[in-house]
Ligand SMILES: *[C@@H]1O[C@H](CO)[C@@H](O)[C@H](O)[C@H]1NC(C)=O
């Protein structure tokens with residue numbers, strides 16, 4: 001029941017209509033004008049929420065992140081009926097410590113005029129704390145005799161003022177503009193995939209803009225983005241691509257020192273479906289599937305791959321999320337990181353995300369299998385092996401932090417391991433569905449890895465390299481317990497209070513004191529008291545040396 005309408009300026013308009021929801025026949029427009037989309041997403045386009053009375057559910061469900069530098073939002077609307085339309089508007093936020101009370105420059109109830117009107121909403125951070133604040137804009141419009149309720153969502157990123165002086169990223173809140181752009185495209189992609197009646201994709205091309213400095217420079221320099229923020233900091237020359245059916249988020253890595261053009265890189269990742277051969281299912285969720293398979297490259301060589309995809313039951317949002325999260329480690333090149341090899345789109349079916357993998361299995365599943373066989377004669381992990389695996393994770397985390405990326409979901413389930421105990425960190429695409437007992441909602445519809453989160457991430461949803469250190473501690477605990485569930489007896493809703501009271505995971509049986517001390521150190525209440533990955537590396541290397549010396 002959705003519609004997506006995208007109008008890039010100076011280009012052909014592409015319309016894909018599945019089912020049209022008329023709440024009032026051609027009677028109203030509500031949209032973000034080009035300046036606003038430019039400001040928020042760095043695209044030269046308009047984003048319609050309601051166009052001639054047709055509600056765009058995709059756009060409505062898209063939570064637009066607002067970087068800390070942007071203090072006001074603008075919306076455009078117009079009544080297309082012969083008379084103004086009555087509205088009621090209300091703004092709700094979930095954090096009045098981080099964000100001052102939002103102010104509109106229109107009254108909370110009034111009439112939508114018959115001409116184009118722009119109204120603004122101020123979102124001023126207090127600077128007292130860092131947080132990601134949810135802002136909901138509810139608009140009720142009366143079209144006799146019905147009332148239509150619309151909800152627009154924003155996520156305002158607020159940074160603590162003093163953190164601008166501290167160069168360490170302890171308080172840093174990730175910038176999400178690039179991920180917003182990915183999501184914007186993912187929404188488009190997902191929609192296109194879902195459309196059964198694509199007549200033609202008229203050579204839609206989105207001109208990329210030169211000005212991409214949408215982000216606060218000071219914040220950009222010291223905080224970490226969930227995706228590829230370097231692209232935001234270094235504005236690059238404009239280029240274009242001719243089809244948005246490919247995964248267009250590659251524009252984000254444009255500044256990487258690479259002589260290749262954008263087109264070429266897109267072509268590089270888009271893989272023909274016929275070259276992918278699925279063999280067996282290795283993991284299965286309610287709508288997710290992870291397959292082992294092969295990919296035959298154009299040169300004729302066959303490569304073992306892991307394929308993440310979803311079933312027909314998956315919603316568009318789930319498909320978007322798969323694409324968005326699957327791209328989070330794109331183009332990273334490190335022996336301990338599993339980055340995506342390719343994406344394959346085929347009309348009318350879910351995308352395939354391909355990862356280059358040979359003889360690797362999911363770390364959590366691997367550890368649990370170890371547990372089952374450890375009662376018998378099979379392999380159990382020695383402390384030395386555990387430390388070696390931990391050191392590999394540290395290498396990978398060190399690398400992604402150098403690239404200004406935060407993983408935000410470091411856990412055994414998001415790593416893979418081979419039979420020589422070589423570890424790679426993977427993205428978290430589909431993990432919520434594949435490992436449902438590791439994620440919980442605390443009444444806010446957000447399914448989070450509660451028991452892996454640092455206290456500040458749990459409470460304020462803030463992430464930093466130090467919050468990743470916390471999750472690393474939990475991962476280390478998983479390695480030593482062969483993937484037991486952490487805090488199995490604690491209700492997810494009680495977690496924050498439990499941690500605040502000073503309780504932590506208990507020392508696993510057979511876990512040496514030195515190793516447990518490292519974990520406990522990762523779970524310091526105050527982020528600054530936690531070790532850095534560099535310190536962890538030094539410390540664990542030393543411990544490893546001791547083990548090899550005396551064992
Ligand atoms: C808008 O309408 C919905 C029901 O349609 C109601 O629950 C909500 O309170 C209304 N909002 C405002 C701001 O009046």
Ligand SMILES: *[C@@H]1O[C@H](CO)[C@@H](O)[C@H](O)[C@H]1NC(C)=O
Pocket residue numbers: 072105106117118119120
């Ligand atoms: C609200 O403020 C914006 C500028 O911030 C301006 O363009 C717009 O016309 C104002 N709207 C009204 C209704 O005053």
